[in-house]
Amino acid sequence: MSKLEKYKNDFKDNKIPETMKATVLSGVGFENIAVKEVPVPEPGPKQLLARVDAAGVCTSILKIIQLGADHKYLNGWDPAKWPVIMGDEGSLTIVKVGNKLEDKYSIGKRYGVQPAVDHAPINYLERYNNNGKGMEKTAVGYTLSGLLAEYILIQEEVMEGNCLIPLPDDDMPYFAISMAEPISCVISAQTRNVHIYKDSPQTSRYAKLGIKENGVCIIVGAGSMGLIHIELAMRFRPRVLIVNDILEERLSWVNRVLKPKAEEKGIKLITVTPDKIYGLLTDITDGKMADDIILPVGIKKVQQEAFNWLGFGGVINLFGGLPKGDSMLNIDNIKVHYEEIKVAGSSGGDPGDYIETLEAIKNNDIDTGNYVAAVGSVDNTVKVLNMIKNNQIQGKAILYPHIKQTDLKMIDHWDKEKENKFLEENLKD
Template identity: 50%
Template sequence: MSKKLERYAAIGDDYPVPQTMQALVLSGVGMDNLRLQEVRVPQCGPNQLLARVDAVSACASDNKVIDQGSRHSLMYGWDVSLYPVIIGHEGSVTLMKVGENLKGKYHVGDRFAVQPAIPSGPYHYRERYVNQARGINKVAIGYTLSGLFSEYVLITEEVLDTGCLLPLPDEKIPYAGAALAEPLSCVIAAQERIVHVVWDRGATRRQAQLGPKREGTTLIIGAGPMGLMHVEVAMSYHPKEILIIPYSGRPIPSLWWRSYPNPNYYKSLLMEKIIQ
């Protein structure tokens, strides 16, 4: 670890928090209304946390809220022209300030990944939602809750009460790696929901199983970041082959797991084929 990174990671109660920060603010529909602005660092209440954003990644869902604004299903009528929002929902954070009622449970310097989809109605600013937020049972970070394309973020009660602030199991996990927890969870969930039928020829009944078929063929459409994550997860099922089709529509030749049992060799071969 470099000296600069060591200083960055060394968080204490005396770590200076500025009064203002840079944030990516959406104040209307379309890219013309998305601007990097200097805004005030939020103050945390007694049941809230203030966190430094260590890493954040862009998602196609960010484009949707930019293009749709208040019409996005997770905005529930929130008028971004009146109440601009900070976008960004895939990230990792370090706690900088702990609300009075949370001291002892959370500590300055604790690191977390963020689960952005919050299974709760909003606790604050209910008057900004359609029908005073009645009937809303899901909100999201980077939509009506402060997002992660900012230097600091307020972690509100909804996030904490639903367990959506996830402590890192290992402090060695890099900041950017922790920020990918959300898209990786989408990949894992998608593959766990694959259904295929297994038929043992010696038996009379077919059985439905979840997950990619072992010793089968796995097809992955798209060779971008999510596609490569799908390759990583699919390898854990030990398929006979993985076929990747990039957006160009030209298939990458099949990669045979049996022929290359060493995962590192397998991944290097995959990257070579994608580059080609």
């Protein structure tokens, strides 16, 4: 049996160490984030212990580091007093089951986890403001144990929120499951777009969720999340898909990697810089403008300008957030009243979006390997966070907690075969 086969399938011994490596936040600021050796948690009667097979490093961690107890999802929980394990993206295998869950869960079964848990806190209420009263959401990698560690404690909040998600195929690669959370945010956002239809002048209106089929869709920004938006928008088969970005190298990547897929689906994919988008849009639509505009960029000026590109009955989706204190946009009443435009927004997914995402990955609606930029051991977490902070990485870093310490490896594309080879070479003995 190879090292990888043993790792994946052999749970007879199932030796769990006393300590593990984990990415721990112990205060506000980058000086308080570090990979440390900490005790492996013991699951309670209604808890699970899972092995983390792969984990993504999310941009949202930067906000937790910056805000600490002031973050909405920490709500007074002070990491200086009660350190928290970071990480909200990952792939899991159950290794220990609490005695009240033994009839439902088994060792060796694989799962993903939706980190945005729509459930009030159950544990450590005294650590939250006002003992957690009024809280309707908790989150993995915030006050609930996170995924940038060798093991994760799956707590009651996750179980009660139905956020532990079985895989549609147990042979799916670890990295792809780690990509499911950011992809689920995109799936959630795109289904917030609502278009109104009438089959004839005398029939009733009805609504459809999603990007308009055979319409004109604009994705503004070809950064990490924008690229995922582009590929997933193809599921709705718009007639024209316009990608707008200020950086030519990003647009070149779109033309090289995603344009062939669009052509296979009969979609005309056009890349354009901001200075040319209005004229291009006017020409290709005969002045009717866009049906859908999705804005993965959190830039106020860009979001405001995009309203001018929207056509009759169109939907503008404010996927990118704006900073508190500078978040007001002007909306022309005439555009709403006479042109019937709609404004949508979304800040994350739910378990249903996560399940839909896993199916989309399984069915190759999206090639998750397109968006992996680096791989390595969990020791690289702080380095990756600094790279994200300084805009030095385009795409997702996937870290494997159970490999020996390895330097971060920059890559162009990742797949199951490459992952298996990497793990076989680097798994700990």
